[in-house]
Amino acid sequence: MAVHKSDIELWEEILQNRPESWKELVSRYQRLVYAVATRSGLSLADAADCFQQTWVLLYQNRRKLKDPSRISAWLVTTAKREAMRLSRLVEKDSGGEVDFEEPDPSPLPDVALERLECQIHLELALKQIDSRCRRILEEFFFAAEEESYEDIARKLGFATNSLGPIRRRCLEKLKEILISNGYLGERKTD
Amino acid sequence: MRPVKKHMKDMHFTRKELLEMARDKNRKLPRHLKDCPECRQEWELLQAFPVAGQLPLPDAPSGWIEKAVALGKKDRLLGKLKTLIAELTFDSWKIPQPVGVRGDALQDQRRLRFQADKIGVDIRAEHADEGWVFVGQLSGVEIGEAVLKVGKRTVQPDPHGFYQWSSKTPPGEIFLQAGEASIKLPKIKWTKSKPR
Numbered sequence: 177m178a179v180h181k182s183d184i185e186l187w188e189e190i191l192q193n194r195p196e197s198w199k200e201l202v203s204r205y206q207r208l209v210y211a212v213a214t215r216s217g218l219s220l221a222d223a224a225d226c227f228q229q230t231w232v233l234l235y236q237n238r239r240k241l242k243d244p245s246r247i248s249a250w251l252v253t254t255a256k257r258e259a260m261r262l263s264r265l266v267e268k269d270s271g272g273e274v275d276f277e278e279p280d281p282s283p284l285p286d287v288a289l290e291r292l293e294c295q296i297h298l299e300l301a302l303k304q305i306d307s308r309c310r311r312i313l314e315e316f317f318f319a320a321e322e323e324s325y326e327d328i329a330r331k332l333g334f335a336t337n338s339l340g341p342i343r344r345r346c347l348e349k350l351k352e353i354l355i356s357n358g359y360l361g362e363r364k365t366d
Numbered sequence: 367m368r369p370v371k372k373h374m375k376d377m378h379f380t381r382k383e384l385l386e387m388a389r390d391k392n393r394k395l396p397r398h399l400k401d402c403p404e405c406r407q408e409w410e411l412l413q414a415f416p417v418a419g420q421l422p423l424p425d426a427p428s429g430w431i432e433k434a435v436a437l438g439k440k441d442r443l444l445g446k447l448k449t450l451i452a453e454l455t456f457d458s459w460k461i462p463q464p465v466g467v468r469g470d471a472l473q474d475q476r477r478l479r480f481q482a483d484k485i486g487v488d489i490r491a492e493h494a495d496e497g498w499v500f501v502g503q504l505s506g507v508e509i510g511e512a513v514l515k516v517g518k519r520t521v522q523p524d525p526h527g528f529y530q531w532s533s534k535t536p537p538g539e540i541f542l543q544a545g546e547a548s549i550k551l552p553k554i555k556w557t558k559s560k561p562r
Contacts, residue, residue, distance in 0.1 A: 190438070194438075202431060206434065209426070318420060318421070320419050321382060321419050323381070340404075351407070
C-alpha cells in the first residue's frame, strides 16, 4: 500500500511545483468538490464550471493558503461560493424569474456541507485501512439505519459473536488513522 | 424520544440505539455509554461521521478530474526556468543569401527563433518607414499564459496567441514572463556587419 501523505505534506510538495502531489490532492478531494457542485442546484454545465473554478482558485492562491490542514474546508467553502455566484448569474440571465416547478436551486446548507466534508475524511481513512476492516466498517457506517449487527454479520459471513471484537479492533485502527490524518483530533465528539 | 436504559454490563447498545443517540446531541447520555468504552467509541465515531444509510460519494467525471490535474503541470516546466536564458536557434540574417539577391535586400525583414527547454519563441520583424513592426509567437505554453516584456513595455497576446508591437528602434532586452518564471532572450545585434 502506498504511503499516505498528510494534506500538509502534500501541500509542501505542491509549493515546490510537484505535479504528482497536486494530482494526488485533486484525486483525494475531487469527490468532495463534485458533491458540492452537483448538489447545489446547478445545471451539469454550471456544476462543471464550479468544479473547475474551485481547483483553479486553489491553485492560483496556493501561496496564500494559511492552513493547509484545513484544505477540505477551504474547498467546500470555495465550491459553495462558486455555486452561489453561478446561481446568481443564471438568475440574472433569466431576468430574475423563478420557475416554481424546479427544485430549490439554493446551495447546500452548512450542515450538509459539513457532512460531506466529514464523509470524505471517513472514506479516505477507510481507503487506508486493510481490506477486511474496510468491509466491516463500510457496513458499520453506511448500512441502512435499521440494519442490526446481526444482519451485518450475516451479510459479511461472520458469526454474530465474533463480529463484535473484530469490529472493535477495526474501529480502533480507524480512529488511529483519523487522528494521524489530523481530522478526528480537531473535532469535538462530546 | 424514549431514553435508552442499559444497566447490565454485557448489554451493549444496538446499532440503531447508538445511531439515535449520536444524532441527538442534546440528549442526556445513559450511564452505560459513559461506563462502556466499546459503546462509547462506537457512539463517538457515529457522532463524528453521521453518514449511516448514505452511499459513498461518487467520482467526478474523468474529464473534469483531468482538467483539474492539468493545472499542476504548467508550473513544473516554467518553475524550472526561473533564471534561464534562452538560446538563439535561428536567425535569418545569418543564413547565406540566395544567389542574385543583393546584400541588403533582405535586411528589412528578420526572423528569429529562441528556445528555452520546451518553450520556443518565434519573432518576425519587419522594417517599415516609421520603424519596426514585430510579431511574436510562443510554443510550449498555453495562449494567455505568458507575456513578453520588451524594454518597459508589456506585450499581451491577442486571442490567437500572437504578440504584436511596433517601435521606432529595434528592441533591447526581451523577457518572456509567466507567473513567477521568466526567460531572458539573448540580446540581438540589429546592425549587419558590412561585407569585407
